[in-house]
Amino acid sequence: MKDLTRYRNIGIFAHVDAGKTTTTERILKLTGKIHKIGEVHEGAATTDFMEQEQERGITIQSAATTCFWNDHQLNIIDTPGHVDFTIEVYRSLKVLDGGIGVFCGSGGVEPQSETNWRYANDSKVARVIYVNKLDRTGADFFRVVKQVETVLAAKPLVMVLPIGVEEQFSGVVDLLTRKAWIWDDSGDPMNYQIKEVPADMVDQVETYREQLIEMAVEQDDDLMEKYLEGEELEIADIKRCIRKGTRDMSFFPTYCGSSFKNKGVQLVLDAVVDYLPNPKEVNPQPEIDLEGNETGSFAIVDPQKPLRALAFKIMDDRYGALTFTRLYSGTLSKGDTILNTATGKSERVSRLVEMHANSREEIDSAQAGDIIAIVGMKNVQTGHTLCDPKNPATLEPMVFPDPVISIAIKPKTKGGNEKMGIALNKMVQEDPSFHVMTDEESGETILKGMGELHLDIKVDILKRTHGVEVEVGKPQVAYRESITKRLEDSYTHKKQSGGSGQYGKIDYIIEPGEPGTGFEFESKVVGGAVPREYWPASKKALEPASTEVCWQASLAWI
């Protein structure tokens, strides 16, 4: 059994261009899993699985990558950077236990980073701060620290001071140990030396160190007393305080460096291990019923308890469908049968893998706290709970987000229709907020989604992943219709064409439903006027999915 205290499930939060991709890559390189550094501008980043993300410079897919640092297992979850995908953002925040907030040393705190920061606050995710790009012209660590206070209304706990700035930036002073980490200009993160604090920084270091310790000991009255009496404190004790304050979000340990130049990243990794919570230290996930009401039970992080896991991302790679899953409690082994509470169906798990930066490792089992991928699952969507069939529970309510924007698409080539149909079918399975339908009048294929960008990305996936190029219409708001009056009516469908004909007659009442009840269908037919076997066909024809696009057809009403 693995030691859960040596786990860190973390996300990296950043404004677009602050250096999330570069930092993630440096982390993976340092942790020994990537040997060659792929530069972002060449489009070789590791966590951005899909090309279109790199082209856009945004990350919308949450891949999880496992790596190791100081005998700790780090699972890095790629957080969506764009706020158009609120559900995905919240889901990825739920899956992780802590984070690194990356800010640009010259750009500072930007509007987009405020939004992400706020979401993370709402979800109570403890974070360390990393001010990146200190090598850039105009970089100023202290200005960004100030902005964290004024713009984000958060308390930065300054842990390091930069040595030199812009061109001259060469390393950092670790305030706790009073040691200077100085890198040469080779770009190799391992080419550093630990030295004494530069003479001209000694006073500054003492001032900031004092400030650091004062803030830290507020977490512990006894230590505070000792400190006020002038005793020199043990570093281990101070670290314990920092750990506690970080978990409670009383403050955010703040570091700096240049990911690009490979300076300073090690200290951030040390901080992840030293200060961010392990899976047992965060509040356990509440269990709910399918409507989203809490049952009062929790998925306790314990491998001995019944299995509770959340599918948070589904991706296709060349080996098949991967279902990225966070285990909250229990153990999952190859060959186990698990229940999907959303579909009510059970499925056997044939293969489990752990995703590393550029390889995947087959594993036999996973346990509470782990983030792994299940290979080849059918019938699963993001947000579904997977659990022990003998002891079921649900972690996330079934939400059917209403798609509110639509676009019409048409394959550019004649033969593209079938290929497009197959591709769209797959994509709908991967993303419950994405809908596809056919306009019966025009024969056009209509894509519906949560926002313009959401659909843009689908069109890109069609092109890049499935090789289907399409012509795209202007985005339209998805209007609907309803009625205000009750009506009794009848319709006869009759078609006589040579041999076999078609005949069906229905008498019906159509009326407005109670608000929020959606579409309801009932049959009060008695005596076999319409045989029971035909009821489902009538019902299906009227379901919102099939009638939604009809409103254009019934425009006659104005």
Added chain:
Amino acid sequence: MDLKFTLVGGGFHPVDSSALAFEIAAKSAYRQSIPKAGPQLLEPIMNVDVFTPDDYMGDVIGDLNRRRGMMKSQETGPMGARIKADVPLSEMFGYIGDLRTMTSGRGQFSMSFSHYAPCPTNVAEEVIKEAKERQAAVS
């Protein structure tokens, strides 16, 4: 869409009836009856959550009102003012650009779907007119 459909009777033919025939009948029935049942156009309404420095709060609220927004709450905190409103999606195209301009680049917002609500008559007429034109262009 909150709509109830009750099947009360009908007829069938022992040879010519099929599930498909009843599917088509139901769809045609729907088209036939909707226009007679007091139809109404519904539009998606979004939960809009705006952050702005205090100084621009008045402008931001005025603008949301012009977009047919319904204010739900406003509060001021250390990070600035937070305004929550229900706004029709059709009024939110290009909002980020306008918000940035209004707030010297400092404003930000997020939105998510809230519910469907009836369109005011003048808006509905406009939408239908456009849809008809589009349809004419397709066929």
